[in-house]
Amino acid sequence: MSERLLSSAWLSLWVSTVSGALEEMTEEFERKHGFPPGTNQVRLADREDQEAARALGCEAPAAVDLATFYGSIGEVVWEDVGNGYFMHPACDVHQQLVEYGAVRVGESQEPCGLVIGSDGGGVSYVIGPDGSIHRTRTASLDEPEFDRVADDLRQFLELLDRSLARFVATGEPGYL
Known part of the structure; x- marks a missing residue:
């Protein structure tokens, strides 16, 4: 098995790392920015999330990593990191697929x-059939142009981690 594939153990370590950084960020947030922080968390998957992930897998078989991700993580909400970063819950991804298609x-x-996923500026993150992650260049999904930002979901999560660490250290998340 490739060491690049996601595992629940790797995701658990990732959650622990980013949760610590999020806690550090929110403790100092109001003092640094002059207003209270919003929601900044990684929500673990519950039974409903896991059921939605299975439904998503039946509707649109995607990369193995996506099933592993949603088996462990329900949602990522980082409202205050730059413009914000969001990994949508499986039920939302499934609903988007049903309503608007791939x-x-x-x-x-x-x-x-x-x-x-998306950022707070309307840019969307899309996983391709090969597991690569792409970012829209604009806030529109009507005839979008994409930039490849990661070879796989694990690399994308590592980039999110680095963006969070950079934001905690400098107040700038960088470009993702």
């Missing part, structure tokens, strides 16, 4: 990407 990403001729 997104054409990369060189694919067929719509096959799933919108799994």
Whole structure:
């Protein structure tokens, strides 16, 4: 098995690391920014999240990592890190797929990407059928242009971790 694949153990370590950084950030947030922090958390998956993940997997089989992610993590909400970062719950990803269909990403001729997250400025993050993560260049999913930001979900989560660490240290999350 590739060491790049997500595992529940790796995700548990990731959650522990980013939760500590989020706690540090929120403790000093109001003093630094002059207003109280919003929601900044990684919510662990509950039974409903896991059921939604299974439904999503049946509707649109995607990368193995996505099923592993949603088996452990229900949602990522970082309202105050830069413009914000959000990994949508499986039920929202599934609902978006049912209502609007898959997104054409990369060189694919067929719509096959799933919108799994966004930032607070309306930019969307899409996972392709190969597990790569792409970011829209604009806030629109109508004929979007994408930039590949990570080779897989694990690398994307590592980039989120680095953005959070940079934000805690400097107040700037960088570009993701």
